[in-house]
Amino acid sequence: MKTTDPARRFCERRVEGRDDAGREERIVIWIERRPGALWTVGRSVNPHLHPSPEPRHDDVIWQGYELEDALEAANATLEDDCFVSEADGGEARIRPFGREELLAPLERLFFGHPAT
Numbered sequence: 001m002k003t004t005d006p007a008r009r010f011c012e013r014r015v016e017g018r019d020d021a022g023r024e025e026r027i028v029i030w031i032e033r034r035p036g037a038l039w040t041v042g043r044s045v046n047p048h049l050h051p052s053p054e055p056r057h058d059d060v061i062w063q064g065y066e067l068e069d070a071l072e073a074a075n076a077t078l079e080d081d082c083f084v085s086e087a088d089g090g091e092a093r094i095r096p097f098g099r100e101e102l103l104a105p106l107e108r109l110f111f112g113h114p115a116t
Helices: 067-087 099-111
Strands: 008-018 024-034 038-045 060-064
Touching: 008 067, 008 099, 024 067, 024 099, 038 067, 060 067, 067 099
Parallel strands: none
Antiparallel strands: 008 024, 024 038, 038 060
């Protein structure tokens, strides 16, 4: 899911499954860093079908200033969506969000180079 706003999307996960009517469904969950040091966790259902690549206002599920809280919110959302996908017969074994994968883009944002 592409975004053209000034926020920086650091990582995302995709959960493939079926909706209540049995149609294919794609859920995208992401963590981004917005201006003012604001971590944001988003979740969008079938973003590829939206008229705009911009996340909708109601796609934001959490905002705050602590990285660990962002990871907790993103991973709880991911776990819930994977549980539902597996219950519907999908194979939703997806790697959880990790602190390490956020550090490299954060260092690039601050210092212009990856974490070592």
